[in-house]
Amino acid sequence: MTIPTYILKDHGFGKLSKTESNPRARQRLLILYQYSIGKATNDIAKDLYIHPETARRTKKSYLQRGLDSIYDRPHRGRHSKLAESDIDAFKAMIVSEQEKRAGGRLTGQDIQQIAKEHYNAHYTVNGIYEMLKRIGMSWISARSQHPKADEEVQETFKKTL
Template sequence: MNTHTSVELFKLAKSEKDARKKIRYLAVAHYRDNHNKTQIAAMLHVSRRMVNEWVKRYLNEGLTGLDAKKPIGKRCYLNDAQQKQLCQYIEKYSQNDNGGRLTGYRIKQYIEDEFNVSYHPNAIYKLLEKLGFSWITSRSRHPKQSEQVQQDFKKTANGIDQNDPAIYQPE
């Protein structure tokens, strides 16, 4: 399992592209060369505790123990069912044609009202990213907006009919 010589570990370190993993390989290689952990920490400019951790993981798990561990992070306040319900609400509301915008504040209010969970406004956007939504705002539409009136207006210059003889008489 962990039968690598220090020379093999130095070669692995030399070929490794990830700088953090390279330092782990070097720490274990120096340990195999019978340096003490305090000396290794000083050589690599890391704490002795980290050297202890890396050597322990190498001895227990081999080279896979030196791989980067995924950070655990903070647990989400909403469970899976609540996240799914929030996704449905966002999708339903974002496809609403009667003009309103779905803002972070409105999503925050919905979460507080529905699930009795309080989020900081900045955390709402991180939650949306985690749920697979990108925060792109579209141009808002007024609820009383008429597409036909806009098209009619575009056919005239500044709302004035080009064919009106009272305005465009030749001189």
């Protein structure tokens, strides 16, 4: 088995850092960029206001693991009750359930029930909102519309007011 080694000239770290949204990954890209242009560890540490050991570890990690090293590895601790492979389907199900409603909106309890019935994932209501935040679903919605609302009557009321 050969251990892959990566070269600091393999990637355009400066360009990558400008488009990276993760702040920790962006800082690591900037460290690698500084190394790629030939700066010394202590100079990098002074320029970026970091400890020299941080710069050394970032470089060492990149040389061993490549570009994947700029992202944090998964940590220990409790994993999500909803499998990673089910997240897209879960999001689609929430959106379709919301669209099926004639009025009102889905609540945390409704989404909790969907997770329990379809994915065997038992969450508290607070846990549901945390999970929605983690998977990138904002739960700020527009004002709900009453199922018996008549738009024509509302428009004529606005015109005659």
